[in-house]
Amino acid sequence: MAAMLIAGAVGYLFLSENENALPDGFVQGNGRIEAEQVEIAPTLAGRVAKVMAAEGSLVATGDALVLMDTDELAASLDRAKAEIALAQQTKAEAEAVVVQRQSEQRKAEHDFDRATALLAGQNISEAVFEERETTHRVAEAVLGAAKARVATADSQIAAAEAGARVIEAQIEDSSLFAPVLGRVLYRLAEPGEVVGAGAPILTLLNLENVYMEVFLPAREAGLLPIGAEARIVLDALPEYAIPATVTFVSPEAQFTPKQVETIDERDQLVFRVRVRIPRELVEDRIQHVKTGLRGVAVIRYDTNSAWPDALERRIPPELFE
Numbered sequence: 001m002a003a004m005l006i007a008g009a010v011g012y013l014f015l016s017e018n019e020n021a022l023p024d025g026f027v028q029g030n031g032r033i034e035a036e037q038v039e040i041a042p043t044l045a046g047r048v049a050k051v052m053a054a055e056g057s058l059v060a061t062g063d064a065l066v067l068m069d070t071d072e073l074a075a076s077l078d079r080a081k082a083e084i085a086l087a088q089q090t091k092a093e094a095e096a097v098v099v100q101r102q103s104e105q106r107k108a109e110h111d112f113d114r115a116t117a118l119l120a121g122q123n124i125s126e127a128v129f130e131e132r133e134t135t136h137r138v139a140e141a142v143l144g145a146a147k148a149r150v151a152t153a154d155s156q157i158a159a160a161e162a163g164a165r166v167i168e169a170q171i172e173d174s175s176l177f178a179p180v181l182g183r184v185l186y187r188l189a190e191p192g193e194v195v196g197a198g199a200p201i202l203t204l205l206n207l208e209n210v211y212m213e214v215f216l217p218a219r220e221a222g223l224l225p226i227g228a229e230a231r232i233v234l235d236a237l238p239e240y241a242i243p244a245t246v247t248f249v250s251p252e253a254q255f256t257p258k259q260v261e262t263i264d265e266r267d268q269l270v271f272r273v274r275v276r277i278p279r280e281l282v283e284d285r286i287q288h289v290k291t292g293l294r295g296v297a298v299i300r301y302d303t304n305s306a307w308p309d310a311l312e313r314r315i316p317p318e319l320f321e
Contacts (some may be wrong), residue, residue, distance in 0.1 A: 015295035025305025029214025068174035080164035091153030110140035234295035
């Protein structure tokens with residue numbers, strides 16, 4: 001085992017310090033293991049009631065992480081429900097008035113029709129006819145107003161129900177869940193604290209997307225197709241290679257960030273390249289995944305080139321048991 005460690009370390013140092021040691025069809029770059037950060041924050045300002053995760057905790061998708069205080073929202077929901085009940089009662093009363101006005105309108109219409117016939121036979125005076133006509137028109141107008149009050153009550157009910165749905169959604173959003181498989185990186189608020197809308201309470205590392213970013217000159221970056229195979233060799237495990245895949249090549253050149261180790265590389269314009277470790281591989285060793293680990297990513301751009309034996313050694317499952 002000691003011999004394997006020494007051989008692996010020598011092979012790793014050879015690759016990391018002497019790029020020409022790579023066979024044709026390969027490129028490499030220095031980097032470190034990273035994961036996307038996900039902020040867990042409420043949609044509304046409020047008081048934190050409970051935080052269920054500590055820094056360093058591993059959380060699964062859907063795990064409850066934070067509960068916000070909902071007393072004020074519950075009171076608002078009760079008020080909204082009372083407004084719905086009142087609007088429904090108003091509608092019922094308006095519908096009863098419509099029934100009454102319909103009866104009055106039918107009688108007025110019948111009297112007007114009869115008066116029209118009598119006037120044709122000169123059996124009633126013009127004054128009586130005009131009185132029946134006016135009564136008929138008033139009855140129709142009153143009926144229309146009663147129907148309008150029913151429509152208004154319907155609108156009030158719809159508005160009150162919409163308000164209640166908004167509050168129910170806010171209450172539902174007061175329970176914050178893990179959107180991804182991850183590890184708690186920071187715990188930024190404690191129970192009893194008041195936080196603003198969108199203010200993070202927890203920061204998660206998204207362990208569904210673990211990757212290494214390296215910076216390659218244009219000559220090398222231009223050779224890389226998306227989906228190209230890669231191997232990551234970590235300083236902590238120099239005798240093993242972790243399979244990865246190129247998922248991103250920046251379309252724009254930039255100066256190499258300061259964390260790249262060599263001065264020569266920092267003096268060049270380079271392209272950012274991301275190689276991602278397969279999710280299933282991460283999940284198999286989820287308790288041992290750590291960001292910040294430094295190493296080298298070796299990428300094969302020519303599929304006809306064979307991987308060196310030193311980069312074909314996989315981490316055995318029993319290593320972390």
